Amino acid sequence: MFKKRVTIKYPDVPQPSAPRFHGRHVLNRHPDGLEKCVGCELCAWACPADAIYVEGGDNTEEARFSPGERYGAIYQINYARCIFCGLCIEACPTRSLTMSNAYELASDSRADLIFTKEQLLAPLLPGMELPPHAMRLGENETDYYVQGPTNPGASAGAERTDRSDAKEVV
Numbered sequence: 330m331f332k333k334r335v336t337i338k339y340p341d342v343p344q345p346s347a348p349r350f351h352g353r354h355v356l357n358r359h360p361d362g363l364e365k366c367v368g369c370e371l372c373a374w375a376c377p378a379d380a381i382y383v384e385g386g387d388n389t390e391e392a393r394f395s396p397g398e399r400y401g402a403i404y405q406i407n408y409a410r411c412i413f414c415g416l417c418i419e420a421c422p423t424r425s426l427t428m429s430n431a432y433e434l435a436s437d438s439r440a441d442l443i444f445t446k447e448q449l450l451a452p453l454l455p456g457m458e459l460p461p462h463a464m465r466l467g468e469n470e471t472d473y474y475v476q477g478p479t480n481p482g483a484s485a486g487a488e489r490t491d492r493s494d495a496k497e498v499v
Contacts, residue, residue, distance in 0.1 A: 346430045351413040353431040354406055356449045357424070359473060361465035362457035364394050364450070365425035366401040375420035380410035392461040396470040404446035408434050423474060 337344060346352065357365045368385025386394075386402030394400035418426055436442050453459060466473055 343433075346432060348430075350430050350432070351415050351428045353408075353429050353434060354417070354444075354449055355427050355429050355451050356401070356404065356446065357427060357451050358453070358457060359396065359466060360454075360457065362453060362462070363396055363460055363464065363473075364400055365423045366404065367395050367397040367423055367425070368399040368401040369422065371420040371422065372417035372426055375416045376411075377414065377416065378410045378412045380407045380412075381405070381417055382407075390463075393463060394460045396464055396466075396473040398470075401446060404449060406444050406449065408442040408444060409439050 359365060368383060370383045370385060373379075373381040373383045382403065382405045383401055384403040385399045388394060388398060388400055413428070415428060418428060434442070458465070464470075464473070
């Protein structure tokens with residue numbers, strides 16, 4: 330009662346969220362612009378709320394959207410169902426799906442809470458090219474996923490570390 334009141338001016342001055350806050354999902358890209366999602370549908374299987382819908386499509390040499398054989402042709406997340414648990418992030422084998430700190434997702438329409446692939450894709454950074462296009466970082470998907478580029482594209486911190494200096498644990 331005798332403490333100074335703290336007024337939060339939320340709509341005008343948004344509060345920063347915690348660094349590990351689970352917010353809106355983002356589908357990341359490789360540094361050349363190709364999508365990291367390979368349409369494996371593991372995120373949809375891992376989701377306990379059944380909020381994710383994925384349909385995989387096959388890449389061709391004329392229309393390549395990801396380095397692998399497949400890509401996520403249709404990708405939707407229903408935020409009216411999502412419980413922001415992060416299990417979809419853990420299930421993703423390519424680190425394509427991550428969660429941002431964006432938390433303003435309220436809407437008065439259920440249809441507006443279904444985010445499509447176009448809304449979830451990370452924006453193109455300088456030096457990226459809009460897919461479909463040929464692979465620029467190597468000859469096959471191994472060059473993208475196993476060796477990995479030093480620049481992770483839109484997902485900072487996802488680069489593969491060099492383990493040659495790691496000490497062997499006995």
